[in-house]
Amino acid sequence: MSQAQVKSSVEGVEIVGAMKPGYERVLTDEALAFVADLERNFGGRRRELLEARAERQKRFDAGELPDFLPETQSVRDGDWKISPIPKDLLDRRIEITGPVDNRKMVINALNSGANSYMTDFEDAASPTWDNMIGGQLNLMDLWAGTIGFTDETNGKTYDALPNGERATLIVRPRGWHLEEAHLKIDGQNMSGGMFDFGMYLFHSHANLKANGTGPYFYLPKMESHLEARLWNDVFTHAEKALGLPVGTARCTILIETLPAAFEMDEILYEMRDHIVGLNCGRWDYIFSYIKRLGKNANYILPDRAQVGMGDAFLSAYSLLLIKTCHKRGAFAMGGMAAQIPVKGDDAANEAAFAKIRADKEREANNGHDGTWIAHPGMVDVVSEIFGKLPETNQLARQRQDVHVGQKEMIEPHKGERTEEGLRDCCRVGVQYIEAWLGGRGAVPLYNLMEDAATAEISRTQIWQWLYHEVDLADGQKVTKELFETLLDDEMKKLEETLGEERWTSGHFDEAISMFAEMATSRDCEEFLTLPAYEILVKSGN
Numbered sequence: 439m440s441q442a443q444v445k446s447s448v449e450g451v452e453i454v455g456a457m458k459p460g461y462e463r464v465l466t467d468e469a470l471a472f473v474a475d476l477e478r479n480f481g482g483r484r485r486e487l488l489e490a491r492a493e494r495q496k497r498f499d500a501g502e503l504p505d506f507l508p509e510t511q512s513v514r515d516g517d518w519k520i521s522p523i524p525k526d527l528l529d530r531r532i533e534i535t536g537p538v539d540n541r542k543m544v545i546n547a548l549n550s551g552a553n554s555y556m557t558d559f560e561d562a563a564s565p566t567w568d569n570m571i572g573g574q575l576n577l578m579d580l581w582a583g584t585i586g587f588t589d590e591t592n593g594k595t596y597d598a599l600p601n602g603e604r605a606t607l608i609v610r611p612r613g614w615h616l617e618e619a620h621l622k623i624d625g626q627n628m629s630g631g632m633f634d635f636g637m638y639l640f641h642s643h644a645n646l647k648a649n650g651t652g653p654y655f656y657l658p659k660m661e662s663h664l665e666a667r668l669w670n671d672v673f674t675h676a677e678k679a680l681g682l683p684v685g686t687a688r689c690t691i692l693i694e695t696l697p698a699a700f701e702m703d704e705i706l707y708e709m710r711d712h713i714v715g716l717n718c719g720r721w722d723y724i725f726s727y728i729k730r731l732g733k734n735a736n737y738i739l740p741d742r743a744q745v746g747m748g749d750a751f752l753s754a755y756s757l758l759l760i761k762t763c764h765k766r767g768a769f770a771m772g773g774m775a776a777q778i779p780v781k782g783d784d785a786a787n788e789a790a791f792a793k794i795r796a797d798k799e800r801e802a803n804n805g806h807d808g809t810w811i812a813h814p815g816m817v818d819v820v821s822e823i824f825g826k827l828p829e830t831n832q833l834a835r836q837r838q839d840v841h842v843g844q845k846e847m848i849e850p851h852k853g854e855r856t857e858e859g860l861r862d863c864c865r866v867g868v869q870y871i872e873a874w875l876g877g878r879g880a881v882p883l884y885n886l887m888e889d890a891a892t893a894e895i896s897r898t899q900i901w902q903w904l905y906h907e908v909d910l911a912d913g914q915k916v917t918k919e920l921f922e923t924l925l926d927d928e929m930k931k932l933e934e935t936l937g938e939e940r941w942t943s944g945h946f947d948e949a950i951s952m953f954a955e956m957a958t959s960r961d962c963e964e965f966l967t968l969p970a971y972e973i974l975v976k977s978g979n
Contacts (some may be wrong), residue, residue, distance in 0.1 A: 455620030694719025715769025740853030
């Protein structure tokens with residue numbers, strides 16, 4: 439079959455993406471009917487909630503500040519807890535993350551020695567059709583026991599350890615804002631998140647049960663308890679449609695948007711039958727802070743390198759998350775350590791390890807139940823801290839000493855805004871977008887494993903500085919002219935470093951154009967992945 443639209447035998451369902459060998463295993467009539475049912479029941483509410491985000495942003499742009507909701511005070515004051523946590527999710531002290539589309543990386547993460555593994559259809563994956571369907575095939579093969587393969591380039595064989603000896607699997611579907619343009623339901627794009635969730639649940643729930651585990655998910659980018667209510671209704675509807683007990687599917691929710699941080703109790707309450715915890719998605723949280731408060735001159739951030747978890751709004755939200763979760767019997771997961779090992783450079787590795795140790799000691803001391811890493815080589819480093827906790831989690835630490843209000847939740851970090859910080863945003867942002875357009879969502883840059891949040895911080899930081907024409911530490915004013923000069927200079931250096939062949943064979947022209955356009959727009963665009971996805975689809979990916 440070709441790239442042309444293909445009407446499936448399921449009424450109202452059109453497959454726009456190419457049907458390659460093996461894809462029919464995922465896109466069965468039964469599975470398509472299942473996800474189409476989810477879209478028809480909940481797609482309208484999803485779109486309404488996205489419109490509500492836009493309306494709230496107008497109020498933020500006019501000067502309103504996020505705050506705890508008076509209408510849900512009874513939920514915050516109530517004496518309730520979430521449902522008991524499944525046995526194989528009780529120890530998540532070390533959690534590794536990575537893209538779902540790379541079979542070798544999936545196997546290596548499962549076998550890494552981490553307690554749990556979040557495999558990702560979202561920010562660590564570029565959502566090409568091949569990546570999304572390939573990821574579903576990897577998960578189907580994992581639970582069928584057939585994920586093993588031989589690398590043809592070196593003859594090395596890879597296979598996952600038996601269930602019980604490997605990391606507990608958790609799947610992150612796409613956020614509410616992302617669509618799956620390769621599958622249309624009644625003429626409209628399918629929700630990317632419901633497609634990822636529905637296909638995995640449909641194809642693997644029986645094998646998951648046979649292996650003594652369950653369908654576990656990480657849910658990203660939520661902005662309100664109403665968005666959590668929608669996910670809860672999707673979970674319940676899907677479970678009933680498959681004849682599963684309500685509560686079979688369980689989730690951890692990333693608190694990675696500023697509005698959601700003011701509704702953590704409410705989010706836990708809405709999903710109390712399906713949730714096991716919250717996670718400090720700190721990189722996206724910085725991006726959300728800039729985006730939501732970006733036009734308010736009182737909340738301009740310094741260089742992103744100076745925005746650390748131990749201070750200001752990041753520290754406040756981390757502590758409140760721990761207190762909130764433990765009060766409700768839920769896990770409070772720590773943030774990502776993005777460092778990756780540097781081959782042949784002991785000094786660089788020790789510097790990276792020292793940063794990780796300091797970060798993880800802060801998290802463990804504060805009361806987090808576990809933390810994230812991006813590379814198997816960091817398991818032993820983090821195990822030095824979280825592996826020594828007296829229990830497998832810290833749910834007993836209630837943190838009643840934490841008192842955080844609106845002021846603390848939005849307090850900006852102090853620090854300098856520098857030319858080097860602006861240049862760094864240009865270098866990292868463009869390179870990530872270029873890789874994403876080439877089909878890679880987890881990108882090693884300057885000894886860090888970066889995902890989409892990195893590029894989002896980079897372009898919004900520049901956008902905010904341009905919007906307010908801030909002064910840099912050396913006295914320069916951030917203008918469009920200065921930005922374009924520095925961007926051009928950094929791109930010339932990058933081209934020299936990478937070489938003409940790599941430069942011309944890549945997607946740098948598109949990436950530079952997109953980065954510059956979004957950084958200099960009058961309004962802060964919601965997500966760079968939205969226009970970038972349009973490019974992917976138009977190019978046949």
